[in-house]
Amino acid sequence: MRLLRSTDLALRVLMRLAVVTGSSPTTRQVAEGMDVPYTHTAKVVAELQHLGLVDARRGRGGGLSLTEQGRTASVGRLVRSFEGDGDVVDCEGATPCPLNPGCRLRGALRQAQEAFFAALDPLTVQDIIVGPTGPLLLEISRRA
Template sequence: MRLTSFTDYGLRMLMRLASAPDRAFSTADLAEEFQLSRNHLIKIMQRLGRAGLVQTRRGGGGGATLAHAPEEIRLGDVVRVLEEGQALVECFQPNSGDCTIDGCCRLKTRLRVAEMAFIENLNRSTLADVALPAPEPV
């Protein structure tokens, strides 16, 4: 299974937020740290916010923080949110009636089970398990 860059950066951002749960991170700081366009980062942050994983505040002292303790955020759930709309294979997409072997395919069920097992395995870990180390003071 291959995750999209959207998911990759979303996980990285959450790992950074988990490294200092009491600190608000600005989108500019996160964009610079991950060398990512601020616009792309904002789209990821919006998806994480809609899913209730992060909270954002505007203005001075604002920024993004985790909406829950890192120990409460399961990695598989995060991947599921960030990969929403990304089908593992074409036949998993809605309205994908182009498969000529759909009626007799014995692979589709196995792929679905493997996909669920992947998410279940990730859900054995939390964001606290993969939080980035806190940066050293300068």
Template sequence: MLTKKGKYGLKAMVYLANFCPGQTVRVKEIATAQSIPKKFLDAILGELRNAGFVNSRMGKGGGYTLARPATEIVVGHIIRAIDGPLAPLPCASRTQFHPCDDCDDFEHCAVRLVMLEAQRALSDVLDNCSLAEMRAIANAESGHLMYYI
């Protein structure tokens, strides 16, 4: 399940994707516009900065901006940076696999095999969706017509 932290991170990234490249946005604006507690958002944006998804600038004219074009940022990568692996169980993770303590034969475990399929399906969707596509879906649903450079 996507955590609240992951959801807020995605909401903040989509919000930032609506601005011209290099245009900074203050945390308070993002927090207000997306109904995210500012203190929590500060921590999330710090993690996203450390992961290379956003850049920050201090002082007058400061704030956050996307570190790369929205077309180059993959939704699955954002979620993994915030919440960790997409797999519902550690034994179904591609990146942080470890067998369950109570499993004698993880290669043939029915629970693991189904969770592997669930992980593959989720990864297929999230790893093939860019932040720009996510932004376009949101803007189409809200009836906004936006033009991007």
């Protein structure tokens, strides 16, 4: 299974914000620090704000900060939010699979997908920034 770029970016934004010390970075600073397009980062930040995981303030003294909910958010829940709950394969798309009525693969793939999410459910953003990740994120933050 491969994560969408937006899911990967959302996780990295949350991790980056979880190690912030001092002033809150702007969306542009976060994007530059992670070497990703500002427009993609802005869309992801807007969704994270909508989910209640990030607080974004405009203007002087503004910036991004992680909410308490964002710090304790389940990584599995976050991945589900960004990935959606669709099947791994599209068996009923524009050209439905002829095996659909008797296929056992679709169920097995759905089970594997749920196992993937379940493995991420107990992890929180706070859990995934402990060493060596946290110090590395701090170093990246200082360079940006």
